[in-house]
Amino acid sequence: MSEGRAAGTEPILEVRDLTVHHGQLRALDHISLRVFPGEVYAIIGANGAGKSTLLRTIAGLHHPTEGSIRFDGKDVTKIRPERRAISGIAMVPEGRRLFPSLTVEENLQVGATYARKGPWTIERVYELFAWMKDRRGQQTAQLSGGEQQSVAIGRALVANPRVLLLDELSLGLAPVVVQRIYGMLPQVLATGLTVLLVEQDVSQALRVASHLQCLLEGRTTLEGKPSDVTAEQVEAAYFGLRSAPAGSPPYRGGSVGVVPPGATEGEEA
Amino acid sequence: MTAVAETTARSAEKYRVTRSRRNVAWTGVGALVVVVVLAMFPYLVGAGTETILVQAFIILTLASMWNLLAGYAGLVSVGQQAFVGLGAYFVLILNIHSFSMFTALPVAAVGCGVAALPMWWLVSRLRSGYFAIATWVLATTVLLIIEKFPSIGGGTGMSLPHTPNLGTAVLEAYTYWIGLAVTVLALLAVYLVLRSRLGLVLTAVRDDEVAARSSGARVGLARMLVFVVAGIGCGAAGGLLAVSQLIVQPTAVFSVQWTAEMAFAVIIGGLGTIEGPILGTIVYMILQQTLASYNAWYLIILGLVAMVVAIFARRGLWGLVDEHLHVRLFPVGYWLWDPAAPGRSRGFGRGRGGRHS
Amino acid sequence: MVWVNDIIQGILVGGLYALFACGLSLMFGVMKVVNLAHGDLAVIGGYVAVGVITVTHIPVLWSFVIVVPLMAVLGYVLQRTVIQAALDRSILTTLLVTFGLSVVIENGLLQFFSANSHSLGVDNAIITSSFSIGSQITIAYLLLLIFVVAVVVLTGLQFFLSRSRYGRLIRAVADDQEAAQLSGIDYRHVFGIAAAIAFGTVALAGIAYGMYSQFAPTTGTDTILLFAFAAVVIGGLGSLWGTLLGGVILGVSQAIGAQISGSDEFLAGYIVFLAVLVLRPQGLIARRSTS
Numbered sequence: 001m002s003e004g005r006a007a008g009t010e011p012i013l014e015v016r017d018l019t020v021h022h023g024q025l026r027a028l029d030h031i032s033l034r035v036f037p038g039e040v041y042a043i044i045g046a047n048g049a050g051k052s053t054l055l056r057t058i059a060g061l062h063h064p065t066e067g068s069i070r071f072d073g074k075d076v077t078k079i080r081p082e083r084r085a086i087s088g089i090a091m092v093p094e095g096r097r098l099f100p101s102l103t104v105e106e107n108l109q110v111g112a113t114y115a116r117k118g119p120w121t122i123e124r125v126y127e128l129f130a131w132m133k134d135r136r137g138q139q140t141a142q143l144s145g146g147e148q149q150s151v152a153i154g155r156a157l158v159a160n161p162r163v164l165l166l167d168e169l170s171l172g173l174a175p176v177v178v179q180r181i182y183g184m185l186p187q188v189l190a191t192g193l194t195v196l197l198v199e200q201d202v203s204q205a206l207r208v209a210s211h212l213q214c215l216l217e218g219r220t221t222l223e224g225k226p227s228d229v230t231a232e233q234v235e236a237a238y239f240g241l242r243s244a245p246a247g248s249p250p251y252r253g254g255s256v257g258v259v260p261p262g263a264t265e266g267e268e269a
Numbered sequence: 270m271t272a273v274a275e276t277t278a279r280s281a282e283k284y285r286v287t288r289s290r291r292n293v294a295w296t297g298v299g300a301l302v303v304v305v306v307l308a309m310f311p312y313l314v315g316a317g318t319e320t321i322l323v324q325a326f327i328i329l330t331l332a333s334m335w336n337l338l339a340g341y342a343g344l345v346s347v348g349q350q351a352f353v354g355l356g357a358y359f360v361l362i363l364n365i366h367s368f369s370m371f372t373a374l375p376v377a378a379v380g381c382g383v384a385a386l387p388m389w390w391l392v393s394r395l396r397s398g399y400f401a402i403a404t405w406v407l408a409t410t411v412l413l414i415i416e417k418f419p420s421i422g423g424g425t426g427m428s429l430p431h432t433p434n435l436g437t438a439v440l441e442a443y444t445y446w447i448g449l450a451v452t453v454l455a456l457l458a459v460y461l462v463l464r465s466r467l468g469l470v471l472t473a474v475r476d477d478e479v480a481a482r483s484s485g486a487r488v489g490l491a492r493m494l495v496f497v498v499a500g501i502g503c504g505a506a507g508g509l510l511a512v513s514q515l516i517v518q519p520t521a522v523f524s525v526q527w528t529a530e531m532a533f534a535v536i537i538g539g540l541g542t543i544e545g546p547i548l549g550t551i552v553y554m555i556l557q558q559t560l561a562s563y564n565a566w567y568l569i570i571l572g573l574v575a576m577v578v579a580i581f582a583r584r585g586l587w588g589l590v591d592e593h594l595h596v597r598l599f600p601v602g603y604w605l606w607d608p609a610a611p612g613r614s615r616g617f618g619r620g621r622g623g624r625h626s
Numbered sequence: 627m628v629w630v631n632d633i634i635q636g637i638l639v640g641g642l643y644a645l646f647a648c649g650l651s652l653m654f655g656v657m658k659v660v661n662l663a664h665g666d667l668a669v670i671g672g673y674v675a676v677g678v679i680t681v682t683h684i685p686v687l688w689s690f691v692i693v694v695p696l697m698a699v700l701g702y703v704l705q706r707t708v709i710q711a712a713l714d715r716s717i718l719t720t721l722l723v724t725f726g727l728s729v730v731i732e733n734g735l736l737q738f739f740s741a742n743s744h745s746l747g748v749d750n751a752i753i754t755s756s757f758s759i760g761s762q763i764t765i766a767y768l769l770l771l772i773f774v775v776a777v778v779v780l781t782g783l784q785f786f787l788s789r790s791r792y793g794r795l796i797r798a799v800a801d802d803q804e805a806a807q808l809s810g811i812d813y814r815h816v817f818g819i820a821a822a823i824a825f826g827t828v829a830l831a832g833i834a835y836g837m838y839s840q841f842a843p844t845t846g847t848d849t850i851l852l853f854a855f856a857a858v859v860i861g862g863l864g865s866l867w868g869t870l871l872g873g874v875i876l877g878v879s880q881a882i883g884a885q886i887s888g889s890d891e892f893l894a895g896y897i898v899f900l901a902v903l904v905l906r907p908q909g910l911i912a913r914r915s916t917s
Contacts, residue, residue, distance in 0.1 A: 059808060060807075061804060061807070061808075080807075080812070081804075081807040081808065082807045082808075082809075082810050082811055082812045082813075083810075085807065085808055085809060085810035086810040090808070090809075091808045093804070093805060093808060097802055097804070097805040097808075098805070099797065099798045099801040099802055099805065099806075100801055100802075101797055101800070101801050101864075102794065102797060102798060102801070106794055106797075109791075109794060110794055110795065110798045110806070110809050110811070111809045113791070113795065113809060113810060113811065114809070114810035114811070155809065156808075156809075159809065159810065339718070339722075343718065345718060345721045345722070347662065347725060391900060391903070391904050392903070394907065395903065395907065397660070397717050397718065397721060398654065398658075398659075398660025398717070398721060399660070399859070399903070399907070401660060401662070401721055401725075402660065402662075402852070402855045402859075403900070403903050405852065406852055406855075406856075406896050406899055406900060406903075407900065409852065409892075409896060410893065410896045410897065410900065413889075413892060413893040413896070414893070416889070417889070525847060529725070529729045532722065532725065533726070533729075536722055536726075565733040565734070565736045565737040566733075566737065568729055568730075568733040569729075569730050569733045569734055569737065571729075572726040572727070572729040572730035572733070573726070573730055575722070575726045576708070576722075576723050576726040576727065576730070579712065579715075579719050579722045579723050579726070580708075580711045580712055580715060580719065580723060583715065583719075
């Protein structure tokens with residue numbers, strides 16, 4: 001258990017030994033993580049490291065080959081994605097994935113279809129993103145990338161989830177836009193949400209995260225709090241550059257450490 | 270060692286790639302024996318059996334063509350009856366102009382191949398469902414156009430005017446042999462297509478069309494070739510139909526029932542395998558013969574079985590055999606022999622019936 | 627001037643074709659399923675109506691009330707079971723399965739009802755008569771009524787899709803199944819609703835067709851399916867008004883074809899269909915937005 005997390009509280013989201021395959025390719029290899037209420041947990045890593053796969057599996061869009069996912073104490077590994085959404089896990093998918101033949105407001109209305117009770121309403125989303133109300137009747141294809149991202153976030157928020165999964169918010173957006181979008185995070189957290197996000201932009205992730213994990217080729221190479229890791233450690237974990245000195249123990253979750261690729265057990269020939 | 274060093278070390282070992290797992294010379298010999306035995310049939314069996322077998326030849330030819338289209342090229346055509354009809358009519362037209370119906374048959378087949386080109390031009394840009402409907406509309410249009418010509422029988426049809434002056438038994442025998450030849454050639458053609466580069470392109474497209482295109486595979490050309498080959502094959506079957514019936518009626522030769530029969534035979538026997546159509550034709554003929562007196566029933570049962578098989582046993586009866594016995598009579602795939610695991614190989618290159626389509 | 631009358635007939639018949647087509651368009655638009663058994667479902671609607679009327683002796687016009695909801699329920703069930711199972715495999719499988727379904731239905735009908743044509747005779751004298759405009763134009767009330775019903779149904783459907791909650795869900799699922807799941811929507815249920823609408827409307831159209839003309843076991847594929855498709859393709863997918871336009875164009879082409887030569891009625895329609903497929907496969911009215 002990492003220091004800084006309140007002793008005695010239960011994780012709202014817990015992933016244990018998650019292994020996911022895409023056909024014959026192993027995308028995730030025994031990934032574990034725990035997200036506690038109110039945290040911003042960031043998953044970083046290069047392209048193809050398995051970050052989006054992790055998020056999508058948590059959301060229910062992929063079936064794990066091994067491992068389990070627990071949400072709010074209940075095992076949801078076999079639960080269909082729509083039921084997971086209804087019970088409080090909302091995902092903002094990679095690439096926004098707005099409904100193109102629906103207007104901005106209709107997108108939000110769809111998000112609110114099976115909403116839980118809570119502070120987030122369509123009106124509140126309009127308050128969060130000031131420009132949106134005036135353009136709520138527009139087709140989403142006419143919006144800029146950043147605006148679409150805001151609508152996608154709004155669509156997830158109106159469901160009043162307990163855990164918000166953000167998949168690569170920065171993708172395709174200018175840095176200043178990305179900053180503005182991440183700027184809304186405090187307001188989101190203030191309403192009691194927990195955030196698990198995936199980011200390729202490491203500095204952005206480090207700025208907002210309270211806890212992080214780095215993936216490389218489907219394996220965890222680093223875990224800890226941003227304040228406890230150095231830039232060199234992150235770099236090594238991200239790119240998997242250096243190999244471990246002989247005799248170093250294999251990584252087994254929990255404390256901060258650098259995991260050399262190839263050192264975990266169970267590697268296939 | 271590091272991941273990089275490990276991969277380099279692994280690639281230095283030798284993997285072997287072969288076309289077949291065992292010595293399939295035995296299959297070739299077996300096939301030859303079967304063909305020879307079949308060729309002897311006119312001397313051994315009665316005319317009734319011959320007629321049934323000719324019917325089987327027609328269905329088998331059609332089925333192997335439809336399998337090529339749907340199982341390998343991903344083209345679900347519900348309009349192959351257009352070629353069946355055209356093949357029959359080409360034979361009729363040539364016969365009207367005093368060509369022997371036997372020599373007319375190969376010409377008719379080639380003619381259908383030529384006819385396939387403008388038809389492909391019309392439908393080639395369409396995707397699955399639209400493609401299916403378009404082929405159906407095309408076939409119906411061809412039917413309606415042909416029916417407008419009274420010189421070839423108009424809406425009621427016409428008998429072949431110049432049938433050879435041979436006894437019934439000899440005529441039946443010749444028809445039978447031509448039917449056998451058509452079927453053997455059709456199966457051979459399918460085998461050669463799949464074993465060739467064309468077959469490789471089709472498999473690549475089946476796996477990942479975008480990747481196939483970007484590696485330079487001429488996908489459109491491959492599909493067109495398959496469409497033309499299927500046109501020739503179905504045309505040959507249609508010509509055989511004309512020869513065996515000695516009469517050509519538009520609603521009969523252009524009936525969508527032909528597509529139903531060839532599709533069901535393929536689905537039940539095994540979509541995406543060469544052996545599948547053979548098995549499927551056998552099942553079809555058994556059903557048809559046992560239920561012949563209950564006319565509509567055999568199609569109902571065939572249809573229901575096909576539906577169930579399509580959902581639950583993707584690769585049909587042959588797929589079930591293949592999975593359990595790992596047999597492949599016609600070697601068109603590739604087998605990978607891992608030096609680290611001698612005696613075990615992994616097969617690749619199955620047709621579209623597998624889980625990725 | 628004789629042409630004007632035929633063109634008007636063609637327009638009115640186009641309404642019926644559009645009614646046939648809207649279910650097909652919906653199923654294809656929402657779940658990418660080309661239901662090759664679609665035409666046969668209309669015929670089943672007709673035969674069930676015949677059966678219901680024979681048993682209960684209710685007036686023909688009341689048969690809608692029983693048959694249409696029945697078919698809608700059948701559509702939901704068939705979608706959730708057979709069609710969804712096929713969809714889970716691949717699009718190719720749905721083509722094969724719906725084709726199989728079509729053959730099974732037709733031969734089943736042949737087996738039980740023989741190859742004879744049936745018709746739903748309408749007793750109401752007003753409906754079977756016609757009125758005239760000027761000396762050249764005669765319009766049967768029945769045909770006009772069918773056209774009006776078709777327009778009403780299409781308008782209602784359009785309204786449902788664009789304004790109602792379920793309509794929104796249907797459009798969302800049609801756009802992006804996965805994203806809809808992430809918002810808590812069970813797309814299988816939405817597919818079921820879409821199928822129910824499709825089956826219901828096509829049954830309605832089938833009964834109307836039975837009142838206007840005759841149907842036989844093979845009418846589903848001989849006539850209805852290809853016409854429905856033609857209307858969808860000509861008009862363009864994704865727009866119900868496009869489907870109406872497509873139906874009307876089809877009807878008018880057929881009327882013109884019939885004028886040229888009696889047997890060219892269908893041929894003319896198919897040629898127009900093929901022309902559109904080749905020249906402008908997206909149809910005359912393109913979708914509002916790209917997917």
